[in-house]
């Protein structure tokens with residue numbers, strides 16, 4: 001499977017698919033074509049029984065420097081409403097299989113928001129995470145005020161969003177944005193190793209456990225516990 005802006009290796013390791021954002025000259029800026037390719041590729045892999053986990057990466061210089069600002073610059077509110085990028089992002093949010101981000105270099109704006117759509121994050125020491133939208137006179141539009149705040153807390157989210165300044169991988173680890181920080185030579189291998197390990201688990205287990213953890217981000221504790229309990233029972237109906 002080889003698209004133009006997203007390169008896919010469906011079995012880079014047994015049960016593990018790799019997707020690589022492939023607009024290196026533009027620092028992997030997320031234009032609409034790239035996002036559509038990414039959505040379509042993820043959907044195919046999510047439905048492929050031979051794939052258990054997926055790893056999303058960019059290159060050493062940039063995971064993604066944000067949405068494509070040249071493409072957005074002259075659009076009206078109605079243009080954006082009709083283009084409806086939100087449905088693309090929503091489909092990525094609804095993936096059933098674990099999605100692991102392996103990031104390095106610039107992780108900005110929509111790039112950071114895309115990382116927050118992933119379930120686990122391995123970062124290189126050179127990664128820098130930011131929400132610079134306010135420096136452009138716009139604001140985050142794909143979860144950069146909501147998921148970020150749930151993930152790192154109000155005052156840290158305020159600092160990132162209101163100043164637009166990027167933080168280091170070390171701070172991102174301390175603030176809970178990423179799972180692990182490793183030397184730049186190792187971040188992809190480390191993510192693939194983690195993906196291979198998780199790929200050993202039973203697929204229904206992975207699916208229902210992921211769904212249950214995500215439910216916690218969007219419900220009260222008692223609703224979340226009831227949801228967890230039903231998924232727990234459900235697994236006893238499988239092998």
Ligand code: DAK
Nearest residue numbers: 025026027029065066067068069085086109110132141142
């Ligand atoms: N969009 C388009 N092109 C970009 C880009 C971007 N975000 N970032 C970099 N590029 C392009 C540059 O234009 C340049 O292209 P050429 O001029 O060579 O043709 C090339 O990548 C290399 O960039 P630089 O020459 O600038 O490289 P430097 O190392 O000097 O600087 C930089 C790297 C990352 C500091 C700088 O490029 C920069 O500040 N880039 C913009 C970062 C930024 O502001 N990102 C946030 C964008 S706003 C939504 C979903 C998501 C979003 C909105 C809505 N919906 C679902 C509706 C998200 C919005 C955003 O992310």
